[in-house]
Amino acid sequence: xxxxxxxxxxxxxxLVFGSVAIARAQTQKSYIxxxxxxxxxAEALVKPESTEQLAAAVKQFADxxxxxxxxxxxxTSRSVFHSTASFACPYTSDLIPAAPDSSSAAxxxxxxxxxxxxxxxxxxxxxYTVTVQAxxxxxxxxxxxxxxxxxxxxxxxxxxxxxxxxxxxxxxxHGTGSNVTSSMGDIALExxxxxxxxxxxxxxxxxxxxxxxxxxVGLVGIITEVKLQMTPPSNTQAVSINLLPDSNIAxxxxxxxxxxxNIALMWRPDLKxxxxxxxxxxxxxxxxxxxxxxxxxxxxxxxxxxxxxLLPLQADIHDxxxxxxxxxxxxxxxxxxxxxxxxxxxxxxxxVPGAPLDMAVAQIKAVGSTNVMMGGGCEPFCIxxxxxxVPGAPLDMAVAQIKAVGSTNVMMGGGCEPFCxxxxxxxxxxxxxAIELEDFPAWVEDVKKIFQKxxxxxxxxxxxxxxxxxxxxxxxxxxxxxxxxxTSGMKNPIYVELTNARSRKLPGVPAKYAFVQDxxxxxxxxxxxxxxxxxxxxxxxxGHPECSVRDALPNFDKQLEMQAKYDPNKVFESILMSxxxxxxxxLYSPQxxxxxxxxCTQDSHCAQGxxxxxxxxxxxxxxxxxxxxxxxxxx
Numbered sequence: 001x002x003x004x005x006x007x008x009x010x011x012x013x014x015l016v017f018g019s020v021a022i023a024r025a026q027t028q029k030s031y032i033x034x035x036x037x038x039x040x041x042a043e044a045l046v047k048p049e050s051t052e053q054l055a056a057a058v059k060q061f062a063d064x065x066x067x068x069x070x071x072x073x074x075x076t077s078r079s080v081f082h083s084t085a086s087f088a089c090p091y092t093s094d095l096i097p098a099a100p101d102s103s104s105a106a107x108x109x110x111x112x113x114x115x116x117x118x119x120x121x122x123x124x125x126x127x128y129t130v131t132v133q134a135x136x137x138x139x140x141x142x143x144x145x146x147x148x149x150x151x152x153x154x155x156x157x158x159x160x161x162x163x164x165x166x167x168x169x170x171x172x173x174h175g176t177g178s179n180v181t182s183s184m185g186d187i188a189l190e191x192x193x194x195x196x197x198x199x200x201x202x203x204x205x206x207x208x209x210x211x212x213x214x215x216x217v218g219l220v221g222i223i224t225e226v227k228l229q230m231t232p233p234s235n236t237q238a239v240s241i242n243l244l245p246d247s248n249i250a251x252x253x254x255x256x257x258x259x260x261x262n263i264a265l266m267w268r269p270d271l272k273x274x275x276x277x278x279x280x281x282x283x284x285x286x287x288x289x290x291x292x293x294x295x296x297x298x299x300x301x302x303x304x305x306x307x308x309x310l311l312p313l314q315a316d317i318h319d320x321x322x323x324x325x326x327x328x329x330x331x332x333x334x335x336x337x338x339x340x341x342x343x344x345x346x347x348x349x350x351x352v353p354g355a356p357l358d359m360a361v362a363q364i365k366a367v368g369s370t371n372v373m374m375g376g377g378c379e380p381f382c383i384x385x386x387x388x389x390v391p392g393a394p395l396d397m398a399v400a401q402i403k404a405v406g407s408t409n410v411m412m413g414g415g416c417e418p419f420c421x422x423x424x425x426x427x428x429x430x431x432x433x434a435i436e437l438e439d440f441p442a443w444v445e446d447v448k449k450i451f452q453k454x455x456x457x458x459x460x461x462x463x464x465x466x467x468x469x470x471x472x473x474x475x476x477x478x479x480x481x482x483x484x485x486x487t488s489g490m491k492n493p494i495y496v497e498l499t500n501a502r503s504r505k506l507p508g509v510p511a512k513y514a515f516v517q518d519x520x521x522x523x524x525x526x527x528x529x530x531x532x533x534x535x536x537x538x539x540x541x542x543g544h545p546e547c548s549v550r551d552a553l554p555n556f557d558k559q560l561e562m563q564a565k566y567d568p569n570k571v572f573e574s575i576l577m578s579x580x581x582x583x584x585x586x587l588y589s590p591q592x593x594x595x596x597x598x599x600c601t602q603d604s605h606c607a608q609g610x611x612x613x614x615x616x617x618x619x620x621x622x623x624x625x626x627x628x629x630x631x632x633x634x635x
Contacts, residue, residue, distance in 0.1 A: 031079050031111065033088075034422045035430075036504060037538075037596070040077065040089035043107035049116035051192055051200055051224040057112075058222075059198025062571065064106035072571050074196075076112040076170075076222050078135075082163060083171065083535040084430055085542075086576045087217050112222060114164055120144055121225060128230045129189065134166025134223045138184065141165060141228075142409035150230040151408045153181035154262045154279055159475075160295045161413030166223040171535035172215040172486050175412055176279075176475035178261040178437070179492055184228070185214040185485075186478060192225035196567035211555075212562035215485030217534050218572050220562045236408040237282040241401045242275045249274055250441035253474070262412070265474040269451045270465045271335055279412060284405045297419035298426075306468045307425055309333050311503050313467065314512045317609045317626050323512075324463065330512075331465035421469070425504050428469055429511055429596065431521045431537050432497035433530030434477060434486045440494055443528055446618075447472070450519045453617040467512050469501030472520075483559035486531040496524060497536065510594055510607055515615075515623040522599060522621040525549070538596035539576050545585035593624045600624050 032039045044061075048054040058074065065072035073090040077083075086092045091109040117135025124130075128150055132141060139161035145151055155177025158168055165184055167173070169191075174183040181187060188205045191213050195201065201221070203209035212220045244252070246267060256263050260280040267274040309330050316322040404411070422428065435443060456462050477493040487493040498520055502511035511517070521537075524530035525547045532541040532549060542549050550556055560581070563570070570578070592598035593605045593612070599622065600612035606624035615621050 031077060031081065031113075033081050033083060034420070035084060035427045037084060037427070038086050038089070039092070040075070040086070040111065041091040042075075042109045042111035044110045045113055046110065047113045047116050051194065054112065054222065054224055055194045055198045055200050057198075058194055058196065061107065061110055062197055065108070068106040070106050070108050072106075072108055072110070072569070073574070074110045074112060074222075074571050075574055076114060076166075076218055078115060078164065078167075079113055081167075082160075085535065085537055085539050087171075087534060087574050089574060089576075092575055114166065117164075117166070117224065122227075123148070125149070128232060129227060130230055131225055131227045132165060134169075134226055135164050137162055137164055138168060138413060139415050142413060145230060145409050146233075146407055149233050151232065151234045152228075152230060152412075153177075153187060154236055154281060154408055154412050155180060155182040155478075156184055156187045157409065157413035158184070159264070159413055160415070162415045162417055165226055165228075167535075169214055169226065170216060170218050170223060172484075172533060173535060174475065174477055174495065176262055176264045176495075177478060178257050178263070178476035178494075179478050180261045182476065182478045184226075185480075185482070187229045188214065189227040189229050191223050191227075193221040193223045195221045196569060196571040208558070208562060209566075211482045212484070212559055214480075215482045215488070215534070216559060217484060217574075217577065219484065219559060219577060220566050221572065234408045235282050235284060235286055235405055236411040237280055237284065237403065237405045238411045239278040239401060239403045240275060241278070243273050244276060246272050246274050250444045252276070253440065257476075261476070263476065267472040267474060268334060268466075268470070269447055269472065270455060270470070271331065273335075281408065282405055286406045295414040295416050295420075297416045298421045298424065299419055300424065303421065303424040303426060306333060306337075306501075307503060310426070310467050310501065310512070311505060314503055314506055314509055317509060317607075319626055327463040327465065330467060331463065333468050334465045334470065337468045337471070421501070426469075426501055427504050429500045429502065429514065429517060429538075430497065431517060431524075431541070432473075432495055432533040433521075433524045433528075433537075434490065434493045434495055434533070435524065435528045435530050436490060437476075437492040437494045439528050443496065443524070446523055446527070447520060449617045450516060450523070450615070454519060454615055454623075455513060455516050457616070464513065466516060467501050469499050470513075470516075471499060473497040473499065481555060483555045483562065484534075484553060486533060486553075489554040495533070496530070497533075508594070508607060510610070510624065515625050518593070518599070518623040519615050519617065519621060522547075522623075523618060526621070527618075540586050540596060540598050542576065542580040543584060543586035544599060548583055550580060550583055 030039055030041050046057050048057060061072055061074065075088055075090040077088040081088050090111055114135030117133040119133045119136065120130060121133060122131040138157050142152065142157060142161060155175045157175050158173045159175055163173060169185045169188060176182055190202060190204050191210060192200065192202050193213060201209065213223055246269065249267060253265065256276060256278060260278050262279040264277045265274050309326060312322055313326045313330055452458060455464050475495045477487045477495055479487050479490045479493060482488050498517050500511045500514060500517045525541060525544055529552050531552050586598040588598050588605060590604050591607055593600040594607040598605055600606050601622060603611045606612050609627060610624040611627050612622050613625055615623060
């Protein structure tokens, strides 16, 4: 249903263009993601504070483009954004060699910055609904809910909650919940949005427009306001079971999902260990000091300590004596990281009898309000205990269970600013795909095969581990019928993610053993028809020459029908989206694999000192490996 608010909006044009858009365009023409990997360009950056201001701006840009006969591209983001793909960009320097001309009267490349869209607009306490601007961060919503007697469903918040609600919904961001509420899109009731001509609409979540907007990557319009279904305040119990052996991880997942649908796992195939996180609502009262969250701050001293190992290890691309000397320490650092990255935390460590999964554990119990336990930030001093170990147990047998209970909103999401890893000299390469849960056991065995044959070379290099951060993160989603959603038409989705840390000080050097991540990426994309997360992968995931992602999205043609209706001139269609829709393969260039813009087919696509070779585990896939490792693999 369209709403006519244009008359009010036109009076705000002077604010949008006089003091915001033009001034910003003169001083800032680019914005970049937090990892320093994706840079976007625009001739005008607009920072509206209301739906009306945005609609007026879009209308004026559209009218100017029509009069001048110039094309127009508008994308929505933040000054520093989290996506690792260029969907956020109206213009990218990698694909268009010449910088845009910011002096043009009718700009062709426009970016809408959502920092000013951060308000709570309407509240219905009786119905437990709230309408917010799309630029409000999930974390701020959770803090607001905690103060106003509301909560979210446990799986709704993103685990890293310092993302905007509109961005999360558009990019299919998620928490975890196996075919239950697992994203902010699942609790949305209606969207207010702006189309490519500047028209303002309000659409219910279950309407065709709602299906096109949720997970739609902004292809149909810009979401400006979201009405959310909240719940009465509740508490959530978070249980963290640490350092479990991964010999039966797939069967363990089946058992764990029988206890609660809100689970997540952090798996280190190189260490043959995983942590399991189980979340469920509880009637237990909250206790002061209890908290939870997967994303913790990384204080500078800890970050520096990790870099002392990571920097020389990454620099040793030929895997010489330096790596052999540092690998044991690197593996110990990796083991420390999975002890550090646990969901529940508590300051007192009481011992309790009994062991889930037939294992001896040390249990920590904590209780808190649902809003505190399901999302929220963790200040630098949140962590109040170290990981307990079973007395007398060897390190590789140590298992610890930590239980915390608190406000649901804080238990299921978290923050780390200003001490996030990406704010240091460390950065990450991230991939995530949705696959069917029924394929998970076979996928696990294939991933183990990659680690066995390509990382440890069938036991010849058992001392190798991926660096700190090199964990496989497993979460669970809900099937839906949204047109562009990565879980559209699926039966029982599981999200499989691999994060690999590297140093920014070595921009021309891949992450240590990056070929493992490249192998998992192609395996998941091609063999398991994995659907890449719209915000967590590099551009190349949508342009594999042999494995089409578009063909894996059963409702995408409906998305294009909605685009034709509301954006026939493709104003909101990014360059990457255009290539994806046309099923165009990745562009090849020197060192494109290093830039993560292609999958190598020849040596020139790799970094210096690397060669493009078939995997030992799956020869149908090629990756870039350091050249001194080749004789072992080819001999």
